[in-house]
Amino acid sequence: MAKVSIGLRGWRFDEEVIISEDGELKPLEEIPEEPRERLVRLVGLVEEPCDVCYLEYGEEEVHRSKEAEIVYGEPGGEVLLCPDHEPDFIYWFREAGGSDHKGSQEFGDQFHEWVAAGNEAPDGYASVEHVEEDPEGLPDLPDQHEVQKRLEQNFEGERIDIRALAGETSDDEDADAEDDRLSEEDLADSDVDLSTEYPSNR
Numbered sequence: 001m002a003k004v005s006i007g008l009r010g011w012r013f014d015e016e017v018i019i020s021e022d023g024e025l026k027p028l029e030e031i032p033e034e035p036r037e038r039l040v041r042l043v044g045l046v047e048e049p050c051d052v053c054y055l056e057y058g059e060e061e062v063h064r065s066k067e068a069e070i071v072y073g074e075p076g077g078e079v080l081l082c083p084d085h086e087p088d089f090i091y092w093f094r095e096a097g098g099s100d101h102k103g104s105q106e107f108g109d110q111f112h113e114w115v116a117a118g119n120e121a122p123d124g125y126a127s128v129e130h131v132e133e134d135p136e137g138l139p140d141l142p143d144q145h146e147v148q149k150r151l152e153q154n155f156e157g158e159r160i161d162i163r164a165l166a167g168e169t170s171d172d173e174d175a176d177a178e179d180d181r182l183s184e185e186d187l188a189d190s191d192v193d194l195s196t197e198y199p200s201n202r
Contacts, residue, residue, distance in 0.1 A: 004019070006018075006042065007042045007043075008045060008046060008068060008070060008071040009071070010071040011038050011071055013035050013038070013039075017031060017032060017035055018031055018035055018039065025039075041075040041076070042071070047067060048067070049065035050065055050067070050068045050081050051085075052081065052082075052085035052088055053065035053082060055112060055115050055116055066082035066084065068081055068082060069081070070082070070083070070086055072089060072093075072107075074104075074105065074107065077104060077105040077106060077107040077108045077109070078108055079107070079108045079112075087121040087125045088115065088119075088120045090121070091120075091121035091122070091125050092111055092114050092115075092119070096114060098111060
């Protein structure tokens with residue numbers, strides 16, 4: 001089964017898992033949970049700046065940062081890199097204890113702290129050779145709006161009782177809760193105008 005990267009290099013997917021026979025990205029509900037989570041996360045990462053560039057220039061000069069082309073780590077704890085700064089990450093991972101944080105949500109934070117302390121790879125430190133067999137043959141990632149639309153398309157809402165999850169309810173409390181609910185007649189007889197926009201301090 002061929003491995004492919006979409007949007008950013010680094011996270012690789014089994015081609016048959018995410019791409020349909022007609023060469024399009026499969027519907028999200030047909031993609032297993034782990035690769036689906038990565039794909040959804042990728043949508044928000046594409047076009048973001050390289051983390052090392054961002055640490056160097058900051059928010060005020062973010063326009064000087066190069067766009068990330070590579071992603072490492074797990075969703076939510078990832079590292080975004082441009083090709084120029086990938087050797088810094090590889091050195092940190094291989095030589096400076098970065099591999100100790102592999103798979104953790106602190107992975108990205110640990111790398112950022114290492115960079116912020118002034119560390120970098122020695123001159124000439126080799127990066128990873130990325131092989132792209134047919135980058136033009138891969139489907140484009142949907143945008144955030146399209147992903148949200150696909151996620152909501154087959155979603156069926158479910159009422160969740162937070163007190164039950166916390167183990168705080170009993171049969172008596174459930175009965176009391178039923179008794180406390182307002183009926184439509186109660187609302188009609190009340191003086192509350194639900195169409196009124198009440199002021200808010202927020």
